[in-house]
Amino acid sequence: MNKILLGLLLGTVLGAVDGGSAYFTPAVRSMIVGIVIGSTFKGLIAGIAAGIFARKVNSVPLGILFGLFVGFVLALLVALKQHGYYFEIILPGSIVGMIVGWATQKYGALPQPKQA
């Protein structure tokens, strides 16, 4: 499996799980479907970005930092749109970004050089 596909799948799954955890917050339980869809999409974007980055840069610490940055930015955009729940959205979003950034560095195949 290549790094971009790995990032996409892992980001999607972790995004969905992260969004699903909103179920434990009674105040937003009624909006759970929208939250899960939004969080899944956020994870998908972060995963693809981390996968592309891992293809270009081969460094676990930099991959984690990149994941943190992408996760943070995407979560911040969502939180700004919500006008609230900053900690609840940004903190997990950033850590999910770090996990995806780490995984895409550690696993997934790099593209093979073309044969002459």
Next chain:
Amino acid sequence: MKFLSDKALERLRGSSVPDLSGARYELRELIARGGMGVVYSAKDERLNRRVALKVLDSTSAAPELTQRLIREARILAQLEHPGIVPIHDVGRLPDGRVFYTMKFVEGARLDRFLAQVNSLPERLRLFLRICDSVAFAHARGVLHRDLKPANVMVGSFGEVLVMDWGLAKVFQGTYPSLETVLISPKKENPEKEETQSTVITGHGTVMGTPGYMSPEQARGETEKIDARSDVFSLGALLKFVSAHSPGKENAPLPRALKAICAKAMADQPENRYPGVPELATDVSRFLDGLPVSAYSESAFEKLGRFYKRHQVAILLITAYLVMRFLVLYFFHR
């Protein structure tokens, strides 16, 4: 006070500087002196390059030494591998001494090189490259029989070369052609009479380096020597490579690594690794944080190894779960 030149010292020692008149090589300086011969740095005038020239120590060397040097050259010629020093030429000097030339390796001996390497994984990776070369030689039916830090060179570009195949022995390996080459040299070969036999180390002959040679080798039981004898030497080399980390001389070795050394250096050959690839596999597995065949670990050690191997992932997932719990607990009570 008057200082003597290298040449004057050579004369006092009773061994003569090789006469290279008429040869394509120009002698430069003495590099090393071994039990069998002397290695000089020389310039190949024809190809205009630096080479290492190995020649017998004196013109009156015993015929078996001449035979051994030719044999060493032939063995080296068969072992074309990036980790084995390549031979360029073999011949006789005008003074009758047999010589051969090989690549001049610029770098440091393993023991000196390791003085600058602190990281254990880096040292073990270097050891694995030595294993590669020895495993290749075994696959070609050749035993080194004198593996030790002084016989490994690390080049200036990081290349690892196994040197000094003077005690090498040909055994019935999986590559029969080398045996044929050594037993049946071509008829036009001038050294024909000196290469009739591959068995030139008889029973009772002890050759090797104490501390690095296997017990059977130390007892002179040449017929019992096989790949496992080199495995023993590699075990001793592994112990040396792992233990002599600068500034960490007294640091205890990881138990699994200790067990690998102990298995490789078992007194009885049947208790050792059957071959170099098996030893290398265990060292690679140790490097990758996987269990090794030489050591059965406790559940606690397994857990520790699992944590060490997946440290980053475990920390990230734990951070996520802790953070989720804290957010739920403090913000949504």
